[in-house]
Amino acid sequence: MLKNFLYSQKVAPYVFVLPFVLVFVIFWVYPLASSFGMSFQKVTLGQEAAWVGIDNYTKLMGDTVFFKAVGNSALYMVLTLVILIPFPMLFAVWMNNKFMWGREWFKSAFFFPALTSVVVAGTVFRLMFGEMEGSLINSILGTFGVEPIKFLKGQTTGFIALIALASWRWLGVNMLYFLSGLQNIPKDYYEAASIDGASAVQKFTRITMPLLKPTTIYVLTISIYAGLAMFIESMMLWNGNNSPKNIGLTIVGYLYRQGIEKNNLGYAAAVGIVLLIIAMAINLTQLALSGLFKKED
Template structure:
């Protein structure tokens, strides 16, 4: 009876989708609802939680350090979008070219940094951008007569190091996404365009870019999330969650500071809910402008 029930054509689809539904409810919906409830409470480990209304959100709106963290995350996100979407696309087009030499080698070389632990990568970049004359970047600058720069003690120079780390780690991953998208573009389109006299630039702008739109939107969506949720890279680059004047503090870093370091879980939950809302608003807005919610006409 049970076997017949499970093998029923009506029941089988629900049986297959059940593991995903359970995981989604247990590890996403339940924590989200719990965090939302905690954001209206004063929650401290070892003490009983009690309801305080919207006090956490009211305090958050006047928290200058929180807004500094939001600004840092937003700047980091924008900088990574400017670099990690157009350049991986261009590299993907170059590597996908049949005339390109050692294509498989370059694919592996670009992707290899993503396999490196972020802890190791952050430590290496912290040493590279160190303030001593013997650090790698300052040694290179010294060749051109530039005095040693304290990269990790300035807002602008600190972000240069942070974005350099992100670029090194994720350039190859995004490039592979675009390579996958290029495989879905028929060669016939390029051949027809060449016969019609289209230049390489025209083929890129009139064929490649428009037909890569779904891939570009996907990369843009995950890049927005990754930019706003960045934490470990900053923590490793500054060897902790307390960078000078909070120049490397992110929203997730501030959540960690309030929830783990200061044991203020209710306030940290409010930070997390605000981060979720910011991410959803930005992503839904860009998806709406890109036309992903429009129904295709027959």
Template sequence: MVKRFLYSQKVAPYVFVLPFVLVFLVFWIYPLASSVGMSFQKVTLGQEAQWIGFDNYAKLMGDKTFFKAVGNSAVYMVLTLLILIPFPMLFAVLINSKLMWGREFFKSSFFFPALTSVVVAGTIFRLMFGEMEGSLINSILGWFGIDPVKFLKGQVTGYIALVALATWRWTGVNMLYFLSGLKNIPDDYYEAASIDGASSWQKFTRITMPLLKPTTIYVVTISIYAGLAMFIESMMLWNGNNSPKNIGLTIVGYLYRQGIEKNNLGYAAAVGIVLLAITMIINLTQLAFSGMFKKEE
């Protein structure tokens, strides 16, 4: 009876889906529900939780440090989108070209940084962008007669260091996404375009870009989340969660500061819920504008 039940064509799909549903409920829905509940409470370790309603959210609205963290994360997200979408796409097109030699070597070279620990990468970039004359970047600037720059003590120069780290680390990953999308475009389209006399630029804009739209939307979606959720890179670059004038403080960094460093778990939960809301709003908006919710006729 049990064997017949398990091998039933009606029951089998639910059996295969069950592990995912259980993982989703235990590791996503339950923590999310718990965080929502905590955000309406005053929660500190070793003390009983107190219900305080919307006090945590009201406090957030007047918290200048929180808005500083939101601004930092938003700028970082925008800068990474401007770099980590077009350039990986361009590299993918070049590597996918039939005229490209050493294709596998370049794919491996671009992807290798993603295999490096973010802790190690952050430490290396902190030394590279150090303010001493012997640091790599300042040594290069010295060749052109430029005085040493304190990269990690300025807002703009701090962004340069952060975005440089993100570019080095994630260009290869996004490039592989675009390469997988390019593999799904039939060569017949390009051959027909060549017969019609289309230039390489026309092939790219009229064939490649439109047919890469699903891949591009996916890369944009995960890049938005990655930009807003960035934390370890900033922490390692400034050797801690306390950068000068909070120039490297992110939303997740502020969550960590409130929840772990200050033992204010309820307030940290409110920060996390607001981060989730911001991420969902931005991603749902870009998905709506990209036409992902439209029904195909």
């Protein structure tokens, strides 16, 4: 009886989908619902939770450190998008060229940083951008007569180090996404364009970019989320969650500070819900502007 039930054509699809549904509910829906409930409470470990209504959100609206973290995360997201969308696309076009030699070696070299532990990478970049005269970047600048710079103690120079770390780690990953999209574009389009006398720039702007739109939307979507959710890179670069004047503090870093360091779980939950709203609003807006939700004729 049970065997007949499981092998039924009507039941079988639900059996295959069930593991995904369970994982989604247990590890996404339930934590999200719990966090939403906690955001309206005062929750500390070892004490009974107390209902405080919207007090956590009201407090957030006047929290200057929170807005500093939001500004840092937004700036990081924008800067990474400026670098990690166009440059990987151009590198992918370069890799996809039939005259490109050593293609597999270059693909591996670009992708290798993504396999490196972010803890190790952050530590290495902290040493590279150290304020000592003997640090790598200051040594290079010293050859041009530039005085040692305290990179990790200034807002602008600190972000230079942070964006350098992000670019080093993720440029190769995004490049492979675009390379995969390029390989799905029929070669006949480029051959026809060549016969019509189209230049390389015209082929890129009128064939490559339009047909790479689905890949671009995907990379843009995950990059927006990654930018807003960044935490470990900043923590490792500043060797902790307390950068000078909070120049490296992110939204997730502030959530960690409130929830783990200060044992204020209810307030941290409110920070997490606001982060979710911001990420959803930005991504849904860009998806709508890209025409993803429009019905095809």
